Amino acid sequence: MSAVAEAPARERSRPVERVREPRWRRRDRWWGAVFLAPQLLGLLVFLVGPLGFAVVLSFMRWDGLGDATWVGLENFRTQLTDPYFGRAVWNTVKIGLITVPGGLVLALLLALALHGVRGRTAYRVIYFLPVVTSSVAVSVIWQMILGGGTDGILNGTVQELFGVTLPSWLEDPTWVVPAIAVVTVWSSLGLNVVIFLAGLATIPPSLLEAARIDGAGPWQLLRSVILPMLSPTVFFTLVVSVISSFQAFDLIYVLVNPDHNEGAQTIVYKVYQQGFREFQFGLSSAAALILLLLTLAVTAVQFKAQKRFVHYES
Secondary structure (H helix, E strand, O other): OHHHHHHHHHHHHOOOOOOOOOHHHHHHHHHHHHHHHHHHHHHHHHHHHHHHHHHHHOOEEOOOOOOOEEOOOHHHHHHHHOHHHHHHHHHHHHHHHHHHHHHHHHHHHHHHHHOOOOOHHHHHHHHHHHHHOOHHHHHHHHHHHHOOOOOOHHHHHHHHHHOOOOOOOOOOOOOHHHHHHHHHHHHHHHHHHHHHHHHHHOOOHHHHHHHHHOOOOHHHHHHHHHHHHHHHHHHHHHHHHHHHHHOOOHHHHHHHOHHHOHHHOOHHHHHHHHHHOOOOHHHHHHHHHHHHHHHHHHHHHHHHHHHHHOOOOO
């Protein structure tokens, strides 16, 4: 009896033999670390490092050459009470309010029109061309189209055909933001169309066929089947589009030249102007951090709201 009772005790006291990891797995892990090292190094040098440096600079006054002076929250107070910076924030928000919903709705309609159409690869390439085109080239082309007076292609054509004088789209403070929004939507349309086409391809055809058999019309099919199934894709494009609209700079800078038009000055332009023209790196860093906080706040609201309209199949 005692021998039987002591047997399990000896089994428990026996040291567990560790299974040696296969050599090929250890080798793959090392190679994975080697391939990841350049990316991690670049992330530290070009993202984490500059971000930390900008955070420190935002609390200092520094012209890039002399000694830096600690000023606390003075740079943030200056920016938030500056009416020109407030106008730049409002211009950034206005561009986002026009380009994000306008671009997403137009891209969704085009994707629905192209889905299932023969030769859609050719259409996909045509719509995607502006995405891979240099923003400077895009800006120059649209400068020729939207130029003021009769020099612009659009204004000159309308003036000649109908005798109607159109506003100076890129110079009038009232029309410059809509003009920027049109060019921004056009240049980013192809990317959103491709993403929506990929999302539409994941919807099971049997689900659409079942809805049609149940008598669903095109509108009911879109509202009750396609949009719920496509909601993760819509959410992804929404987040990316909002962040891109807040960071727009090169296209606006070449297209409008915000130096001569306050209606086109955005937060990123103020960061560039104060940092690399006026050499006020503290103010510039504070503006960049305000933009970062604004972007994080809007993104957090989107992630909070996505629980209400995003449907995950799982």
